[in-house]
Amino acid sequence: MKNQGCEGDRSDGVSVLDLTLHFQNTNDIWKLCDRAWSPQCKITIKAVIINILSAIWSARNNARFNNKVTHWKSSITWIISSTSLAGNKSNCVASSSITDFLILKRLNVTIHPPKAPIIKEIWWQPPMDHWVKCNTDGASNKTTSSCGGVFKNHNTEFLRGFAENTGLMSAFKAELCGAMRAIEIAHSKNWMNLWLESDSILVVKAFSSSVLVPWALNNRWRNCRKLSSSMNFVVSHVYREGNQCVDGLANIGVTP
Known part of the structure; x- marks a missing residue:
């Protein structure tokens, strides 16, 4: 996931959502969840947003009150780990969309496929002899x-x-x-x-x-x-x- 100011990061080939995002306020961030994602993908993206905001808040407090600088790679690892936990614990299902597949895989989330229909074989059974x-x-x-x-x-x-x-x-x-x-x-x-x-x-x-x-x-x-x-x-x-x-x-x- 990247915003408009991170075009240089495209060189490593990593872009979870493969989108150029424009955030003017917090409402714009949550509007990202209104897209036509599958239920599992949507809840995973919500977890990403929450964990990003939490990582920023934590890094800011560490720098201000503890005089500690959090390395950005450490924050990203924590974000992906926490998001993976939320996506895997969810009971929501994914779709057959390749976009959903790529997003969930990049966030280390096991895909929950839609439940297959139960198929029962039904036939008329004749009676026993003399019945x-x-x-x-x-x-x-x-x-x-x-x-x-x-x-x-x-x-x-x-x-x-x-x-x-x-x-x-x-x-x-x-x-x-x-x-x-x-x-x-x-x-x-x-x-x-x-x-x-x-x-x-x-x-x-x-x-x-x-x-x-x-x-x-x-x-x-x-x-x-x-x-x-x-x-x-x-x-x-x-x-x-x-x-x-x-x-x-x-x-x-x-x-x-």
Whole structure:
């Protein structure tokens, strides 16, 4: 970092910001932080400014009160060391900008790259032999709601599907209706090994905590739980990306 009066210092190739700066007052100094730096670069530059002012103040007091002259190289070493500590301790992240890269490296700051997105592999898993799997979903708008489901066997063969308007103005209630309808259909078809899968975590939790079920659906829910207790029954959660087919069926019921 240099100002207009330090052009001669360019011969050593060291210029942290690679800018010619004009400072008329302290406000001009802080305006430097308003540039489009990355968060980590910005906080590092703030640390540079604070440490420069602190080094000047310290050198001035040593000269005035202790009659000691601080060598400029010693001050620069202290400034870079203190700035490096601040930049490395920060939780802020840098950008992929080459300018940010050069500034942080010249100040001995370890670059904190942006957090990479978490990638999860999602796929539909078929049931075991002699089992039937049903994926269910629900959808709602301002006036109505619906549910849908698809039954498949261990060979991923389509057995049956359903899409029903529930008339309820709640997505969660529609999701529960889809789960209950799946149990009712499976029991009527004598599919006694049933794997139910939903993209609603609340629906999955409702099977272990009935207090989550709205009172309006409580009687039907108890009947379905009685049916499922006579079956080999499991329930699991799947991400929406693995439930897209049923999501389309559920949306049919709310489409004008």
